[in-house]
Amino acid sequence: MKPEDWIAHDPDPVTAAELAACDADELTARFARPLKFGTAGLRGPVRGGPDAMNLAVVLRATWAVAQVLSRRGLAGQRVIVGRDARHGSAQFGAATAEVLAAHGFSVLLLPGHVPTPVVAFAVRATGAAAGIQITASHNPPADNGYKVYLDGGLQIISPTDRDIEEAMAAAPPADQIPRAPVAPADTDLVERYIERAAGVRRGGGSVCIALTALHGVGGAVAVETLRRAGFDDVHTVATQFAPDPNFPTVAFPNPEEPGAADALLALAADVAADVAIALDPDADRCAVGIPLGMSGEAGWRMLSGDETGWLLGDYILSDTQGRQPGTRVVASTVVSSRMLSAIAADHDAVHVETLTGFKWLARADADVPGGTLVYAYEEAIGHCVDPAAVRDKDGISAAVLVCDLVASLKAKGDNVSDVLDRLARRYGVHQVAAAPRRVADVVEAANIMRRLRADPPRRLAGFDTTLDDITDALIFTGGDADASVRVVVRPSGTEPKLKCYTEVRCAVAEDLAATRQRAEALSRQLVAEIQRW
Incomplete structure (x- = not known):
């Protein structure tokens, strides 16, 4: 027209x-x-x-x-x-x-x-x-x-x-x-949703929760859902609770962005919370903060989407009481960490890797005979913890299950940091990092992708690598049983940049701290090499 x-x-x-x-x-x-x-x-x-x-x-x-x-x-x-x-x-x-x-x-x-x-x-x-x-x-x-x-x-x-x-x-x-x-x-559909989301809780006990709705529409529904799940001690960031389309207190209304969770973590410290929850503006994503004091340090930090994915995947697959007959399926995307695959194998479940986006994750069990999806996540803080009711990412039901996990750990004198340490010792340290590369436009992004296909890097961070060219991404992998590297490159669908996702895996022999230092060093080397592409 x-x-x-x-x-x-x-x-x-x-x-x-x-x-x-x-x-x-x-x-x-x-x-x-x-x-x-x-x-x-x-x-x-x-x-x-x-x-x-x-x-x-x-x-x-x-x-x-x-x-x-x-x-x-x-x-x-x-x-x-x-x-x-x-x-x-x-x-x-x-x-x-x-x-x-x-x-x-x-x-x-x-x-x-x-x-x-x-x-x-x-x-x-x-x-x-x-x-x-x-x-x-x-x-x-x-x-x-x-x-x-x-x-x-x-x-x-x-x-x-x-x-x-x-x-x-x-x-x-x-x-x-x-x-x-x-x-x-x-x-009554909102009411029915609240009842269902509250029902993902499986345990008891109390925790103190700090929560922000980030000026979005999830605040009131999340607080009521947590209350019905048995969490009455919920403190909200007042300046970010009511919906406001201008998002006045954050530069970018995404819990993953630097600074977006500052007010939440300040509140969490003030009220001595056990866990901090940040919903994105439409409440389909959930970011999680934990106190560093659990590991002997002061302050708080936000977990990555992958870390939350490991925790929830392991927690869901560890539940034997609610297990249904058939094959349990968990899923993550091609740009997410590989640890969920190892966790699934340990729990006799099937892990499916999909293309990016929940439109693919929600269908992950379609080609698994007798399989039923029980959990899916993407590294961009999207988690589906109740696929039978919501076949999409759902920040509110994910928040309930995170708080349930924290309450379960607290009752045993345990904490999230220690669980992450145990997962690392069992499955290896998985160091993930994003290394986005800005481009002028989609043409430049396409040209770089074309060049990487025609002349892929032969080595990354000291490892010989191979290329797997899939529908919308290039995957470079290399390494051995002791250490491995992985890089996924794809053009952004919404911004002028190439998205590069890196993961380093290092097996833990004895010293977890030393292994993490090695993984971090390899990760820095990997990111530096990518920036020169």
Whole structure:
């Protein structure tokens, strides 16, 4: 569609005027690349044009979803619609529901803002044909997004994403797409989600918890879920508890970013907490902080997503009482640590490695005969601890299980640091590090990937290496039984950079501290070599 036609049919006078004021170069840029369904749906800045999130794009995307569902024989069935509290979310959520209703679907518009895992849960719990959540998760304040669930609450994969994109390209002008009024539903689905998430707890005991919602929508639901799980001693970062789309106290609303958890860890120290929990803005991710005093040091530190993944994977697989018949499956992505594979083998479970993203992790048991997914995680602090109810990452149920683990350890006079030490002694020290490389644009990223394929490095950190070229990444591995290195390189789907994930594994002979020092030295060497690529 030509810019002048788009502007003439933009149903939002604000974005229409914004586009009309753009110069020719800016208009050309905005119309060059329409939003595409990436790892987690559509995502982009809230502004005018087909390359961004706005009312016109949401209307056309929803029209396309309605066409795809109808072609698959799902016309008239239930669709769940939810949204977070970002800029534009209320308008986009209502518009999504209205388009679906006008197409004859039975629309359940969740009241107010809700955490993303509630929508994934609701689709699965009600047998809905689809679910749509308006959210940009932990993206910058200027962004918003559009996430689609099908098939029992699983994120869409190809060819569904391409089918929707093709339908979007053929959609009518936005102001000609039919809409019908939809009132927010009087539903108990949020209540049912809270009860289910609280139920992942398996033990007893009390712990003191520090928690931040990071200006997102998970605060109230998380506190109530923890309370019902038996955790009454919860202290929240007051300045970050209420939803605020401007995220005023953090430079970047992602618990993994430097400084994002500072207020949380200060609170944890003040209240002498046993554990600190940071949810991202839509509460599908959970970051965990622990006191360093457990290992003889003062202060607190945040665990990496991999460390939390090792802890939860081992904790879930160690549970024999709740074990169901059949093969237990755990999963992690190609860019996550390899330790979960070793843990799974030790517990007579199957480990599956998937491509990046929970759209793949949620399907990890599909090709395992008699297999049932019991846990999945990605290094970017995403954890799925109750796949039977939520086949996506869920920060709130993960928080409950983390607190349950800490309570169980505390009751035995044990702690998280000691568990991590025991895992290292048993499976080796796994030192993980990210080494992102900034590039000018997608063209430069593609050129570097092409060069690495044609002329891969023969040695890394002193080890001969081999290359495994998979769908969207290059994997370099080398080493022996005593030590090994691994590097995964892939282009970012959302930013101008190459993402490089490194892992060094060193077997522990006697001295754990010395082994960690060796692993850290190898890791630094590995990262330095990557930066020269």
